[in-house]
Amino acid sequence: MIDYKYIKEKYNTPLFVYDINVLHERIKYLKSNFNKNFNFAYAVKANTFIIKETDSLVERFEICSQGEYEICEKLGISRNKMVISGVNKDNEFIEDLISKYDDVCKYTVESYTQYELLNELSEKYKRNINVLIRLTSGNQFGVSKECLLNIIKEHNNKYLNIDGIEFFAGTEKHSLAIIEKDINYINELVNEIENDLKFEIKEIEYGPGLPVFYFQSDSFDEDSYLNDLNKLIEKFGNKKITLEVGRSIAASCGSYLTSVVDIKDNKNGNFVILDGGINHLVYYGQMMAMKVPHFEVIPEKDKNKVVYNLCGSLCTTNDLLIKNIELNELSIGDTFIFKNTGAYSSTEGIALFLSRELPKVVLVKDNHDILVRNNNKTSVINCPNYEEE
Numbered sequence: 001m002i003d004y005k006y007i008k009e010k011y012n013t014p015l016f017v018y019d020i021n022v023l024h025e026r027i028k029y030l031k032s033n034f035n036k037n038f039n040f041a042y043a044v045k046a047n048t049f050i051i052k053e054t055d056s057l058v059e060r061f062e063i064c065s066q067g068e069y070e071i072c073e074k075l076g077i078s079r080n081k082m083v084i085s086g087v088n089k090d091n092e093f094i095e096d097l098i099s100k101y102d103d104v105c106k107y108t109v110e111s112y113t114q115y116e117l118l119n120e121l122s123e124k125y126k127r128n129i130n131v132l133i134r135l136t137s138g139n140q141f142g143v144s145k146e147c148l149l150n151i152i153k154e155h156n157n158k159y160l161n162i163d164g165i166e167f168f169a170g171t172e173k174h175s176l177a178i179i180e181k182d183i184n185y186i187n188e189l190v191n192e193i194e195n196d197l198k199f200e201i202k203e204i205e206y207g208p209g210l211p212v213f214y215f216q217s218d219s220f221d222e223d224s225y226l227n228d229l230n231k232l233i234e235k236f237g238n239k240k241i242t243l244e245v246g247r248s249i250a251a252s253c254g255s256y257l258t259s260v261v262d263i264k265d266n267k268n269g270n271f272v273i274l275d276g277g278i279n280h281l282v283y284y285g286q287m288m289a290m291k292v293p294h295f296e297v298i299p300e301k302d303k304n305k306v307v308y309n310l311c312g313s314l315c316t317t318n319d320l321l322i323k324n325i326e327l328n329e330l331s332i333g334d335t336f337i338f339k340n341t342g343a344y345s346s347t348e349g350i351a352l353f354l355s356r357e358l359p360k361v362v363l364v365k366d367n368h369d370i371l372v373r374n375n376n377k378t379s380v381i382n383c384p385n386y387e388e389e
């Protein structure tokens with residue numbers, strides 16, 4: 001258990017805290033619920049601060065930009081665990097990788113243009129590369145079934161190995177019925193490729209969009225959900241299976257600490273101003289601050305009950321964290337600890353708005369805390385530099 005009082009006094013707020021023991025237990029729990037032959041790829045977009053801490057427990061990292069690659073490289077992640085994925089694969093970046101390294105685990109093909117790029121570069125540098133073709137789930141990502149079949153039919157390059165298919169269902173997939181439909185669709189396609197085109201699909205990298213339930217009103221029997229999902233994924237049969245997971249690995253290890261800096265009743269409501277808000281806090285499924293995420297307040301008090309609207313520090317009426325919540329009467333300096341903020345809050349928040357400082361980031365492992373990012377100024381990023389040229 002993290003001593004939040006100590007952490008708050010040491011680092012001040014706003015602050016992200018990631019509990020590495022919780023992270024490790026979470027990955028072990030997820031793995032224990034799936035067939036032991038399934039591999040896991042951590043989708044680093046969910047939270048780049050915990051990449052290194054997941055390394056010993058996941059088989060791959062799903063990387064969708066040069067920036068994510070640079071972070072992984074700096075952290076010493078082995079290239080043979082990296083899946084270079086995503087739309088807009090920058091030509092120079094990909095050429096640099098293919099020309100220099102023969103140990104990148106996989107590249108994904110998101111479009112016919114990307115296929116041509118990877119084809120051309122693997123031939124140019126006579127570099128063996130392994131690819132997965134991403135089948136679209138009905139959006140801008142991946143290629144159509146027809147395009148995928150055409151690529152396999154016309155494929156004729158000994159340097160580029162098509163190992164299989166990548167498919168991402170979309171995030172927060174609650175419905176196993178929809179997942180079953182997707183899996184049947186992929187299996188039909190695999191049968192067509194293997195029977196009609198006589199081409200072996202060796203592996204499937206599948207992002208199930210494992211859901212996280214963030215709000216106090218939610219109820220979720222995760223054991224039985226995962227058990228049923230595992231049975232569905234086993235329908236892929238005897239192929240190498242890698243599950244791409246971000247949110248469900250990262251969410252539970254994170255807390256976001258933000259303190260009360262002002263309290264006022266301006267006749268339109270009783271408002272609490274916190275030193276951090278929607279620029280750092282992203283709860284998928286939150287609607288107009290109506291839903292109540294899991295949180296606690298320190299120090300604990302036993303005072304009169306008061307109804308508050310909790311707001312952040314941005315100049316927008318959208319910066320509302322919880323509406324009409326009854327709490328023990330608050331004082332300036334009290335700190336909210338918002339739970340389940342390990343996924344996407346540090347990466348998806350609108351952190352540059354209003355040029356406020358970034359929250360510090362602290363990792364806690366076995367009662368040892370380490371500051372891994374300071375409260376960097378965003379004014380440096382938002383300020384034009386007329387000397388730039």
Ligand SMILES: Cc1ncc(COP(=O)(O)O)c(C=O)c1O
Pocket residue numbers: 043045046062085168170171172207209210244245246247248
């Ligand atoms: C291709 C791909 N794989 C995996 C993920 C991770 O999804 P989630 O965080 O829902 O597990 C994403 C998220 O956008 C993705 O785009």
